[in-house]
Amino acid sequence: MHHYPASIRNLIKNITKLPGIGVKTAERLVLHILHAPHKEAEALAQSILELKSRIRSCRRCFGLSDTEICTICSNPNRVTSIVCVVEQPGDMAVIEKSGGFTGLYHILQGVLSPMDGVGPDDIRIKELMDKITYDPTHAPIEEIILATATNVEGEATASYIAKLLENHPVKVTRIASGVPIGSDLKYVDQMTMQRALRTRYVIK
Ligand code: ZN
Numbered sequence: 730m731h732h733y734p735a736s737i738r739n740l741i742k743n744i745t746k747l748p749g750i751g752v753k754t755a756e757r758l759v760l761h762i763l764h765a766p767h768k769e770a771e772a773l774a775q776s777i778l779e780l781k782s783r784i785r786s787c788r789r790c791f792g793l794s795d796t797e798i799c800t801i802c803s804n805p806n807r808v809t810s811i812v813c814v815v816e817q818p819g820d821m822a823v824i825e826k827s828g829g830f831t832g833l834y835h836i837l838q839g840v841l842s843p844m845d846g847v848g849p850d851d852i853r854i855k856e857l858m859d860k861i862t863y864d865p866t867h868a869p870i871e872e873i874i875l876a877t878a879t880n881v882e883g884e885a886t887a888s889y890i891a892k893l894l895e896n897h898p899v900k901v902t903r904i905a906s907g908v909p910i911g912s913d914l915k916y917v918d919q920m921t922m923q924r925a926l927r928t929r930y931v932i933k
Contacts (some may be wrong), residue, residue: 737763789860790851791836793818801825801834807831810871812855814890816840816878820914824876827922832874835860840882841889856888861899872900874929878913879904891932902929 733741737759747919762770786792788797801807801821811832815821821834828894839852849855862872875890877883891901904925912928 730842732740739785744749755809773919786836786838790821790834791838791856792821792834804830810869812857812860812870812872812875815876816883816886818879820876823917823919823922824926826924827919829923832872837877837886840877841886842882852886854893857890858893861894861897871898872902874902874904874926875906875932876914876926879915895933901932903932905930 731738740759740762741752741755744750744758745752748757762773783795784793785795787794787802789802790799792799792801796803807829811878812835813821813824813830813832814835814837815824816837816839818836821836824830824834835853835857837852837857839847839849839853841852842848856875861873872889873894875887877886887903893904896903905928914922
């Protein structure tokens, strides 16, 4: 790689920081960009910068959005009485792709993990409680689906939230069969996710 000029080496180095990209792939991508029309390279660089400057958390669900309220929260066709609680925006994407859910989401932006020093105040649990107890911006929430991962942290987070909701008049369900125990939602295929949502079981 040292035979390349510094600017090529530099871009190769930066691209290999992306997940799943080794030096060989990075090299191929860099050479592709080098030979691509100037406009194409400019559009790529520009879209990366735009992503970093425009994407923020939706004020309601804490998912990714480039507006204050995301397209899901502002969609009048979504069922506002059911809220699906997930760990990360990527999990919401998995559920959306499955096409089996028409309610709203709440993204915790993390998961309880005492080993890593992540407690209830470090993730969006308080905001979830506020939403359930009092939110004049939408109709009362009737069901909370706990769709955190089925690994230790995901289970602990789901039980913690279920416990907090013990005395609230809201139905609490947990995604069920199909999601392998110990698994991260992003490895779950669409059919499995659809079934997991359909067969969710009632906690309370
Ligand atoms: Zn939103």
